[in-house]
Each structure stands twice: as C-alpha cells, then as structure tokens.
Amino acid sequence: MNDWRPSATPGALRLRARLNAAIRAFFAARDVLEVETPILSQAGNSEPNIATFALDFSGHVDAGSRRRWLRTSPEYPLKRLLAAGIGDCYELGRVFRDGEAGGRHNPEFTMIEWYRVGWDHLRLIDEAVALVQAALALAERQAAVERTSYRALYRTRLGIDPMRADERELRAALGGVEVDPAGLRRDDWLDLLMTHRIQPQLPTDAILVVHDYPASQCMLARVREDDGDADPAPVAERFELYLGPLELANGYHELVDAGEQRRRFEHELAARAARGLPQPALDARMLAALQHGLPDCAGVALGVDRLLMALLGTGRIAETLSFEFSRA
Numbered sequence: 001m002n003d004w005r006p007s008a009t010p011g012a013l014r015l016r017a018r019l020n021a022a023i024r025a026f027f028a029a030r031d032v033l034e035v036e037t038p039i040l041s042q043a044g045n046s047e048p049n050i051a052t053f054a055l056d057f058s059g060h061v062d063a064g065s066r067r068r069w070l071r072t073s074p075e076y077p078l079k080r081l082l083a084a085g086i087g088d089c090y091e092l093g094r095v096f097r098d099g100e101a102g103g104r105h106n107p108e109f110t111m112i113e114w115y116r117v118g119w120d121h122l123r124l125i126d127e128a129v130a131l132v133q134a135a136l137a138l139a140e141r142q143a144a145v146e147r148t149s150y151r152a153l154y155r156t157r158l159g160i161d162p163m164r165a166d167e168r169e170l171r172a173a174l175g176g177v178e179v180d181p182a183g184l185r186r187d188d189w190l191d192l193l194m195t196h197r198i199q200p201q202l203p204t205d206a207i208l209v210v211h212d213y214p215a216s217q218c219m220l221a222r223v224r225e226d227d228g229d230a231d232p233a234p235v236a237e238r239f240e241l242y243l244g245p246l247e248l249a250n251g252y253h254e255l256v257d258a259g260e261q262r263r264r265f266e267h268e269l270a271a272r273a274a275r276g277l278p279q280p281a282l283d284a285r286m287l288a289a290l291q292h293g294l295p296d297c298a299g300v301a302l303g304v305d306r307l308l309m310a311l312l313g314t315g316r317i318a319e320t321l322s323f324e325f326s327r328a
Contacts (some may be wrong), residue, residue: 005280009326016320019308023092023112026134030086030127032114039094042278044069046268049220051098051203052280052308053107069280070096072300074113075170075220076286082297083289086199090114092304101325104246106317107216108325111305117297121237121253122220124298125209128241128249131206132307143243145207151229153210154190156196162190163214163233173197176263183275187216204244211239220261221252241302251300258290 006013024034042065044052053070057063074091074213081089095111112131116124129145136142154162158173165173170189173183177196184192202208215223215234226235237253255261266280272279318324 003327006322007318035089037074040068043283046265048271053096053098062232078285081291083292083294106325113301114295115299121298130199143205143207147209149212150210197247202245208242213238213323220255243309248306249300249302253298256294258287275300
C-alpha cells in the first residue's frame with residue numbers, strides 16, 4: 001500500500017513554496033496588504049453551479065448559527081474589509097468546493113484573491129497578467145498575451161455571435177460534442193463551447209484574457225451597455241484569464257449596489273431551488289457592507305494549483321498537492 005506517499009514530487013512542493021513567496025513579494029512591492037479571513041461562515045455561496053461543504057457547530061448557541069459553510073472563496077469577508085476602509089488587500093489561502101474531484105479539480109485548493117480600490121476590470125487585467133508572468137519566470141518561461149472581448153472571441157473562433165445566437169445555433173456549434181441537454185440553459189451552452197471547443201485549442205505558452213462577458217453572466221460584476229459594437233448589447237465588466245487551456249483567474253469590476261446584489265442572490269437561490277439544491281443563507285453582513293458603501297474597486301481570484309499545473313506542465317492537479325483528495 002503506497003498511497004501514504006505524497007502525490008507531488010519534492011521538486012513540485014519546493015516550486016509551490018517558491019511560488020507562494022513570489023506572490024507575497026509581488027504584492028508587497030505594490031503595497032497591497034495581506035489579510036486573513038474566516039474559512040467557516042454562517043452564509044454560503046448561492047451560485048447554482050458551485051456546491052458548498054456544510055457542517056454543524058456543536059458549541060454554545062450564542063456563537064451564532066450552528067450551520068456553517070466552508071468558504072468557496074474569501075470574497076465576501078474581503079469586501080467587508082474594503083467597506084471598512086482597509087484599502088488594497090489580498091488573501092492567499094485554502095478554499096473548498098464540494099463535488100469537484102478529478103484531473104483538474106480537488107475539493108480543497110489554494111486561491112489568491114485580491115482587490116484594487118479605484119480600478120476597473122480592464123486595469124486589473126494588466127496586474128493579473130504581470131503576476132502570471134512573474135510565476136512563469138520561476139520556471140524560466142514566458143508567454144505571449146492576447147486580449148479579446150468575449151463577443152469577438154466567439155465570433156473569431158466559432159463564427160457565432162454569443163450575444164444574439166439562439167440555443168439551436170449554440171448547440172450546433174458544439175459539432176460532434178455530445179452532452180445531455182436536460183436542464184441546460186443558454187449560458188450553459190455558451191460555457192460548453194468555451195470548455196469543449198475553444199479552450200482545448202489554446203496554445204500552451206500563451207495567455208488569453210477574455211473580457212466583457214454577456215450580462216447574463218454578471219455574477220458580482222457591474223453591467224454596462226457595450227456601445228463599441230455596431231450591434232450594442234449589455235455586457236458584464238468581467239474577465240477570465242487562461243494560460244494555455246487552463247482557466248486560471250476570474251475578475252470583476254465589482255458591483256457596489258446592495259439592492260441589486262440582493263436581487264442577484266435571490267435569483268440564484270431560486271435557480272438552486274428549481275434544481276433541488278441546498279439553500280444556503282444569504283450573507284447579510286456582506287450586503288450590509290455594500291449598503292454602508294463599498295469603494296469603487298476591481299477584484300480577481302486566481303487558482304494557485306492551476307498555475308502550478310501550468311508551471312509543471314501537467315494535466316493532473318494531484319501532482320501539485322502534497323496529498324490529493326484520495327490520499328488525504
């Protein structure tokens with residue numbers, strides 16, 4: 001029985017340590033404060049496609065709700081710190097997602113999430129790219145950078161307009177990719193086109209940044225009218241960063257309207273109810289922080305294990321972890 005052994009090599013573990021140190025040095029040089037926030041929360045993630053681990057606290061009830069949720073990201077407490085005036089900040093730590101285990105997923109993984117006050121998502125792209133380039137330098141590598149809007153990417157790579165195409169056109173664009181269509185919505189088909197048609201074709205040593213997503217994929221981002229196109233459509237001020245076929249980061253020009261954020265949370269809970277999924281409590285404290293006043297800011301979360309996968313040239317997240325989920 002050899003599964004007591006680490007799933008990563010000593011070299012991979014040393015590279016992780018160097019990467020963690022490089023991340024901290026990167027933000028220290030930019031005067032971005034490192035903070036720590038709770039891993040257990042009284043509120044969970046309402047996003048229908050993300051499953052959250054839950055547990056029950058057995059201590060004194062004065063401590064609050066017995067039901068607690070393991071964080072899927074540190075976003076909500078970081079925004080509470082921003083509303084309290086902490087300024088530019090980041091957290092490097094473990095996050096947890098239920099139901100995600102496989103070649104590129106581990107139920108617990110490492111995330112770096114940071115926020116820049118007074119920035120929009122387009123400015124934050126430059127810093128996210130700089131961080132990835134600094135990481136690549138640890139492996140004596142570099143990557144060309146391409147920036148494109150979501151709409152332009154789908155038009156160029158697939159010949160369809162993601163803002164206007166109907167579900168029939170989106171399904172046809174999948175070609176020979178076969179999926180069970182039951183319960184899939186328009187945005188699900190768009191995501192499948194990204195993961196099955198676009199991502200696999202991305203060159204290994206290239207960074208692709210996709211910005212300005214369909215408004216239906218706004219999540220926690222602001223929405224504006226994209227008047228730079230001949231056929232304007234609302235877009236979410238959001239970006240994703242890919243290194244080769246690996247999705248590394250997801251960023252936003254952050255929504256600051258508490259009422260609109262509550263409406264989006266409630267919409268997500270309704271979608272969860274329709275699928276028979278658990279109903280986590282809304283983060284009332286985060287909404288109160290928005291009501292108090294979140295400064296104009298942009299934020300991004302980046303998967304450190306995914307970045308290590310790229311540095312090591314592996315398709316298996318296990319090779320970046322001391323002990324993968326099956327050995328934990």
